[in-house]
Every structure is written in structure tokens, then in C-alpha cells.
Amino acid sequence: MQRNTRQRQAIQKAFSHAGRPLGPREVLEAAVTVVPGLGIATVYRTIKELVDAGEIVPVELPGENTRYEVSGKHHHHHFHCNKCSGVFEVEVCNFDATVPKGFRLEDHEVILYGLCDNCAPGRKTK
Amino acid sequence: MQRNTRQRQAIQKAFSHAGRPLGPREVLEAAVTVVPGLGIATVYRTIKELVDAGEIVPVELPGENTRYEVSGKHHHHHFHCNKCSGVFEVEVCNFDATVPKGFRLEDHEVILYGLCDNCAPGRKTK
DNA sequence: ATAGTAACGATAAACAAGTATCAATTATCG
DNA sequence: CGATAATTGATACTTGTTTATCGTTACTAT
Structure with missing residues (x-):
């Protein structure tokens, strides 16, 4: 067991x-x-x-x-910090996609890159 | 040389x-x-x-x-075929992203999944 | 508390991507 | 053409991740 x-x-x-x-x-x-x-x-x-x-x-x-x-989370995507490499959840979605003729779109993935709260400038110390 | x-x-x-x-x-x-x-x-x-x-x-x-x-292509993203695993270019873009407070967005990546022209149903033979 | 065995920890092994090595090949210049 | 050295192809090696092995540990039911 x-x-x-x-x-x-x-x-x-x-x-x-x-x-x-x-x-x-x-x-x-x-x-x-x-x-x-x-x-x-x-x-x-x-x-x-x-x-x-x-x-x-x-x-x-x-x-x-x-x-x-x-598992079981709502539809969401991820934010990848360019500095600390941490990954965070973000609410996104609503984008225009024009797939080529004959293609069938089934799913999508969006990844955002930038600086997370901790790594972004304008923060007191660390 | x-x-x-x-x-x-x-x-x-x-x-x-x-x-x-x-x-x-x-x-x-x-x-x-x-x-x-x-x-x-x-x-x-x-x-x-x-x-x-x-x-x-x-x-x-x-x-x-x-x-x-x-290199040198215009802004574009990619379509990944779920069947043949081939990757194709697609014109996309225009999406709403709401990053968490304090985060700084610098770039983004969109990947579409589905069936490519060759693998999509409704094609004569092969 | 004790037996039985699922689960653990350490480590070897399996895998896969990418890199280094080196003798043989071949593009390039005179 | 002929010399020279960059490039190639085969393969061994490196590196990093994931899995398998196996003796030991420690949950669970009795």
C-alpha cells in the first residue's frame, strides 16, 4: 500500500x-x-x-x-525572470493568431520574459 | 582563412x-x-x-x-505540429499581458500548437 | 512492540546533446 | 601543379538529467 x-x-x-x-x-x-x-x-x-x-x-x-x-489551476501562462531564472504565474490571454492556411490551431503557450518583482530595479536593496 | x-x-x-x-x-x-x-x-x-x-x-x-x-526575419512566432513535430513560422501578435505588480516585461514568446497543413485532416491522402 | 515491506538514500548506470581529438582530406594561393 | 593548413568525419569524451539498483530505514497493520 x-x-x-x-x-x-x-x-x-x-x-x-x-x-x-x-x-x-x-x-x-x-x-x-x-x-x-x-x-x-x-x-x-x-x-x-x-x-x-x-x-x-x-x-x-x-x-x-x-x-x-x-494541477487544476485556471488558464494561465508563465513569466520567466531574466535575472534569477525564477518562473511565476501570470494571467494573460487575448491575442490574435493567424495560422497559415490549412493549419489547425489547438492550443497555445505564452511565455513572458523580464524582471520579477525581486530583480526589477527601483527596489530598496536586495 | x-x-x-x-x-x-x-x-x-x-x-x-x-x-x-x-x-x-x-x-x-x-x-x-x-x-x-x-x-x-x-x-x-x-x-x-x-x-x-x-x-x-x-x-x-x-x-x-x-x-x-x-536571422533578420520580422517579428514572428512559431507553430509546433502535434503530429509531425515540425515547426513553422506564423505571424501573430497583439495580446494583453498583465504582469504582476513590480514585474517588468521585456519580451514575450508565443508558441501555437496544433496540426500543420500536411497533418491536418481533410487532405487528400498523405 | 514486531514483522513485513514500501520507501529511502547513495550511487552506479543509462541517455542524450554537444564538444574535443586527430588522422585524412581538400580548398586555396603561389 | 604542389605545398599548406583549414576542414572534415569518425568517434571518444564531457556534461547534465533522469532512472535503476540495492542494502538500509521506517511506516502500518496486527
Whole structure:
């Protein structure tokens, strides 16, 4: 049967508390503070299980490794910070797309680039 | 000095004739028909040189390896075929983006997904 | 509390993309 | 033409991510 381990709880919590897509490394960094000694193998294993269980979904961005975020969110897109490389959610949508003749549009992806709140200039210190 | 080799010509021609972004594999497939025996190492080498020379620019799409296309094109985005995985250019743009408070938007990327002309239904045969 | 076994952690292995090496080839100049 | 050195092709290597292995740990039900 499925067991409720500290490491699994920590990893689930990392996703639910993040509010943004996390990669395996980020998950490890977040969860290891709760469960010292947590291994990367467990992170990968658990991510795969959570995906299979439908709890999280993969988020892929250009040139980046796959991240994951909790599933069931409303339609949204992502903002990629050019400085800290962090990824954040943004509400977007409403764009004109003219696909070539004969093509059939099924879905779309919008990625915004810039500086996040923390990295943008005009902030007191760090 | 720089030499004008058959393989380099074939690779340049592959890009200029493609009209869409090509990955190293695709470049090899196209150029090897012109220069039998062409090796993948030469493709990578030449791509790097062409990028340095500004002749081509990298195109990155979610979950895909880097492709390249001839530089100097107008603002455009890409259409990724869900069936054949081919990538095509599309004219897009004009979308509303509301970035979170404090964020600074610098650039954007739009990727459309669907079926390309060849893969869309309602086509005679193939 | 204890047995049974799912899950863990460390690490080796598998993969894939891209790079470096080097002997053989060949474009280019005189 | 002939010498020279840039370029090539085959392949080994590097790098980074993800998976498999296996002895150990620690949930769970009894």
C-alpha cells in the first residue's frame, strides 16, 4: 500500500506552497529544509508518482528543464525572470493568431520574459 | 582563412531553403542528401560558426532541443505540429499581458500548437 | 512492540546533446 | 601543379538529467 512518509509530505508541500512551477532541484532545495538528508532520487521518484496521480502537471519552458506545478489551476501562462531564472504565474490571454492556411490551431503557450518583482530595479536593496 | 566547402554550402542552403527552424538532426538530414557522408560533428561545428557570424539565430521551444533559423526575419512566432513535430513560422501578435505588480516585461514568446497543413485532416491522402 | 515491506538514500548506470581529438582530406594561393 | 593548413568525419569524451539498483530505514497493520 501507499505510505505517508515525511519526504513525500515535504515534497507535496513544496509544490502547494510554491505557487509557481518548480524543477527537481528547486523541489529538493525546498523539501530538504524540512527533511534533512532528503535525496534527489526520492524527489524524482515522488514527482513521477505525483504526476501519475494527477496531483501535479509538467510545465515546459524554452531551453529549460521540465518544471512541475499543482494541477487544476485556471488558464494561465508563465513569466520567466531574466535575472534569477525564477518562473511565476501570470494571467494573460487575448491575442490574435493567424495560422497559415490549412493549419489547425489547438492550443497555445505564452511565455513572458523580464524582471520579477525581486530583480526589477527601483527596489530598496536586495 | 575561411574556406568555402561543400558541406558548409549545403548547411547554409538547408537553412535558407527551409523557411522554418531546423535542429541539428534536421540539418544533417537535409544536407546529407547534397553531401553524402556529411557528419553530425560538422553540422554542430558549422551551426556554431553561423551563429557567431550572425547568419542564423537559435530558436528554443518548450521541451525541444534548440533549433536555428536564418536571422533578420520580422517579428514572428512559431507553430509546433502535434503530429509531425515540425515547426513553422506564423505571424501573430497583439495580446494583453498583465504582469504582476513590480514585474517588468521585456519580451514575450508565443508558441501555437496544433496540426500543420500536411497533418491536418481533410487532405487528400498523405 | 514486531514483522513485513514500501520507501529511502547513495550511487552506479543509462541517455542524450554537444564538444574535443586527430588522422585524412581538400580548398586555396603561389 | 604542389605545398599548406583549414576542414572534415569518425568517434571518444564531457556534461547534465533522469532512472535503476540495492542494502538500509521506517511506516502500518496486527
